[in-house]
Structures are given as C-alpha cells and as structure tokens.
Amino acid sequence: MATINREALIEAGPEEVWAAIRDWGEVHHRLAPGFVADTRVEGDVRVVTFADRTVAHELIASLDDDARRIAYAVVGGSLDVVHHHASMQVFTEAGGRSRFVWIIDVQPHGLAGPIAAMVDEGIRVIRRTLEAAAAPVP
Numbered sequence: 001m002a003t004i005n006r007e008a009l010i011e012a013g014p015e016e017v018w019a020a021i022r023d024w025g026e027v028h029h030r031l032a033p034g035f036v037a038d039t040r041v042e043g044d045v046r047v048v049t050f051a052d053r054t055v056a057h058e059l060i061a062s063l064d065d066d067a068r069r070i071a072y073a074v075v076g077g078s079l080d081v082v083h084h085h086a087s088m089q090v091f092t093e094a095g096g097r098s099r100f101v102w103i104i105d106v107q108p109h110g111l112a113g114p115i116a117a118m119v120d121e122g123i124r125v126i127r128r129t130l131e132a133a134a135a136p137v138p
Contacts (some may be wrong), residue, residue: 001083002112008123012134014098018068018090020130024060030133035125045075049098054078061085083107084115100126107110 010017020030025041027048038049046054057076061071065088074084086104091098102123106115 001105001107002109003111004102004106004116004119006102006119006123007098008127009087009093010098010100010127010130012098012130013096014068014090014092016134017098017100017130018065019069020133021068022063022065024063024070029088032122032125033129035083035122046072054118056084056122062087079111081106081108096108 019024024046025028025039027039028036035051036048037051037053037056038047040047044059046058046060048058050056055077056074056079058072059071059075060070062071064070067090068091069087071085071087073086076082084104084106086102089101091099091101100123102119104115104119106112
C-alpha cells in the first residue's frame with residue numbers, strides 16, 4: 001500500500017476553506033471546477049466525475065465540523081483500486097490563512113504515481129478556486 005500526503009497553504013480563512021470542502025456534493029462548483037466535471041450524491045455515496053472522465057464512487061466515512069475533516073473511501077467507479085481511503089483536513093494558520101492536508105492510502109502500490117499526479121493537479125485547482133473566492137484579509 002502507498003500513502004500520498006500533501007499539504008498546501010491557502011490564502012483564505014479556514015472557515016471558508018472548510019465550508020467548500022464540507023459541501024461534499026458541490027465539488028465541481030465550490031472546490032475544484034474544471035478538474036472535477038460533475039458531482040452527484042446518491043445516499044451516502046458521492047459520484048465524482050473528473051475532467052478526464054474518470055469516475056469515483058466515494059463513501060463518506062466521516063464529516064467532522066469540529067476538526068474540519070472529511071474522510072472517504074472509493075467503493076466503485078472506473079478506478080481499478082483494491083483499497084483507497086482519503087481524508088482532507090483544514091488547519092488555521094497565521095494571517096487568516098489555512099493549511100490544507102490531503103492524505104490518501106491506495107493499493108495497489110502501482111497506482112500511487114497516477115493518483116499523486118491527480119492530487120497535485122487537484123490541489124492547484126483547489127488553491128486557485130478558494131483564493132479567488134476568499135474575502136480580502138484586512
């Protein structure tokens with residue numbers, strides 16, 4: 001199993017960042033437009049369609065407002081994974097900024113490279129989207 005661990009500093013307040021991440025059915029609008037083409041909710045599962053037409057069915061395992069953390073597992077779709085569990089969490093940083101942490105455990109190990117590339121691109125889009133939407137810091 002491989003672990004992908006990424007962090008990014010985002011020039012937006014943690015409550016704003018968390019509000020976009022927490023709105024788990026609106027990833028294609030609020031968090032990663034263009035990178036994610038569509039998101040729809042079917043019960044406890046969100047179906048995420050990426051711009052490259054990859055589809056992931058993600059079961060939301062935990063949504064914790066106090067910790068500003070969401071955890072989910074891929075349970076279907078077009079990704080050929082044996083195991084995929086991920087979490088996203090937002091931390092407060094100085095100056096009204098946020099630290100965004102995204103951790104993914106994936107098996108088979110050979111998928112680590114392609115999934116890491118998707119995560120890196122996703123973080124670029126997430127940062128750009130959230131910073132553009134952020135209220136100016138006084």
